[in-house]
Amino acid sequence: KILILDFGSQYTQLIARRVREAHVYCELHPHDMDIAEIRAFAPKGIILSGGPCSVYDPGAPSFDERLLELGVPVLGICYGMHVMARHFGGEVSAAGKREFGHAELEQTDSTGSLFDGFFVEAKSPVWMSHGDHVSKLPPGFTVAAATANAPVAAIQDPARQLYGVQFHPEVNHTPRGEILIDTFVRKICGCHGHWTPGQIIEDAVARIREMVGTDQVILGLSGGVDSSVAAALIHRAIGEQLTCVFVDTGLLRLGEGDQVMATFAENMGVKVLRVDAEERFLSALVDVEDPEQKRKIIGNLFITIFEEAAGKLEDARWLAQGTIYPDVIESAGGKTGKAQNIKSHHNVGGLPEKMKLALLEPLRELFKDEVRALGDELGLPRQMVWRHPFPGPGLGVRILGKIKKEYADILRQADAIYIEELFQSGWYDKVSQAFAVFLPVRSVGVMGDGRTYENVVALRAVETKDFMTASWAPLPYDLLARISTRIINEVRGVNRVVYDISSKPPSTIEWE
Ligand code: XMP
Structure with missing residues (x-):
């Protein structure tokens, strides 16, 4: 199993997911985890995450540096690489050229195995996000890879099984990053892929x-x-x-x-x-x-x-x-x-x-x-x-204002039609969450020869990874048209359907 120490990067959970995707068990713990606990956990490898701070900030997150001497392989990512470099006698300073986003990585030393299988061509795209860099290598380390703006994009000391990368292998923007993490946990740390x-x-x-x-x-x-x-x-x-x-x-x-x-x-x-x-x-x-x-x-x-x-x-x-x-x-x-x-x-x-x-x-x-x-x-x-999430209070927060059985029945039918059409058009799995909302607002309509005065149903569909932020889904017009026609024809009490085109923030996913 692998231990991941979290130094506050927004990507730390992704590291854990990549390790799990290599079918290796891992746990995520705060950076200041006690060394006795770490020993008891007995990891076969340790990954130090990135973080928002500079290693020389006064309040920079600390950790028990003895973990670097346990003799188990360590991979430091960004901030994690900086703390490792400092511990072993290197230096970290603000980079002359800060680098954010896409960069092309090139291998400079092939003695270690971290990049085994990583490069299919001479250069491989990686995702950078840093203001600091390793300005002086610690003794025993070599530069394993570089980019145009980061001459020290990866460091290594294969004899001690210590590796550091300046880029983020855990994000999707580093397309072959999962291979690097797989190599680290299985080949370098010797974990078996039993986590299935x-x-x-x-x-x-x-x-x-x-x-x-x-x-x-x-x-x-x-x-x-x-x-x-x-x-x-x-x-x-x-x-x-x-x-x-x-x-x-x-x-x-x-x-x-x-x-x-x-x-x-x-x-x-x-x-x-x-x-x-x-x-x-x-x-x-x-x-x-x-x-x-x-x-x-x-x-x-x-x-x-x-x-x-x-x-x-x-x-x-x-x-x-x-x-x-x-x-x-x-x-x-x-x-x-x-x-x-x-x-x-x-x-x-x-x-x-x-x-x-x-x-x-x-x-x-x-x-x-x-x-x-x-x-x-x-x-x-x-x-x-594979169902979309459903809030604990259920339709209670999808019927705006006062709740009545009649409203709940109308909403259930409208929602079922909406979801059925999403399934049939293949859109259900393309969006993260979709549902209908009942608005107790009446508007005028005409059906056959008669005037109607009935309620509104709003349709919501969002795309999101973590439900903290979300964007409204661009459902095709013909699909929306079909859903609207069906709801108005088949559900009594509704004569108008609207589509919610608000993202989160500033709106939330649910209406209440
Ligand atoms: P909001 O509306 O806050 O929703 O953007 C974010 C996600 O959380 C779900 N949600 C809830 N889930 N109990 C739950 O179990 C609740 O009270 C609750 N409120 C919102 C919502 O469906 C969306 O997926």
Whole structure:
């Protein structure tokens, strides 16, 4: 396994993903991780990430330099290379020519193996982002590669297995960067590529069995990817000892409740307790308009209902959750507030202590794409595994203002038509998230010979990598036309469809 120390680069998670894509297990830890912990972790290699600081800034992130003397291979990226160079007696200074973006890399010394297989031609494109450079090599090191503006674009001391690169091999703009990372972790560090979905499942199943023994486990199933994969995985491990609780809030998508039951209860034989709580949710939300208040009411009621259901399972000792790695990672700047925020509804807060439940989180170490690969391997339906994200409060934040059953029914139908057309045109997988929004705004229309005075449905589709920023998707006009015609013809209560052309920021993805 590989240890990645995070010095605050915005790309650190990408390093971890590239290592995992080489089927090697890795963990991401803050730069100041304790040396005793590092020894206990026993990495076969260490990667030091980039970071926004200069090594000679007063507040530059520090680390325990003894890790460079452990005798395990180290790859320093950008800032990581600078700290390594300084430690071994080199010098770092502000570069005369700063370099950002695309550059052409050329190998200058082929004795080390870091660039094995990297160059198909004499030069290879890389992504640079730096203001500092190594101005004096540490003793024992050579320059392994250079670009026009960075004469020291990579350094190495193959005898001690120390490597540094000034560019970012982890980003997509360095097209062959994944080869470099693969070479480092497998060839130089000697890691085996065991981190495959099949192997992850096998290990997780063994671990869950060992942890849980003969205890009973409960899990809140939402129908989303994470809790679904967690349920399938835990079920594979302990079968009948798992009980899932599925709360139908009345704010789910068309047929969602039945789909969840069909997939888990009928096809997989998972015990699922379905709680139909539509009326309770709708009556708790009567006349509530404020989005934040709606979220709070939905979140709290969800927990109450989940607790009631869980309370009936007398001997449950464990609460399982579909927490995934990005929710857990502590970046150099502390936990990302956003991830915590978004998840506050899913993680059934307070329950573990109250019911004296221990937490079982079998996906804690996995990235979303790994969770999806696991879902496929566990035989979950493709459309469940590759579904767009759906917010915890569901349609509650897609019906603007006051929520009524009638509105939810209209929205469900419109949304289902929209998604069906996206599937049929091949656009569903091209966008990151798409959904319909109900606007309780009435406008005048004409249908046949009659005048109509009905509601508006807005369509939203965005492209994004991380959901922090997003751009609206350029759906083709003919597709939009077809969707609009179908919704207005097939859904009673809607006589106008509009397309949302706002990006995030300044808008958000959801409307509330
Ligand atoms: P916004 O609207 O903030 O959404 O741009 C970003 C992403 O987060 C999802 N989202 C939520 N997910 N509970 C969730 O589990 C929530 O309360 C929530 N609010 C927004 C949203 O669907 C998008 O993918």
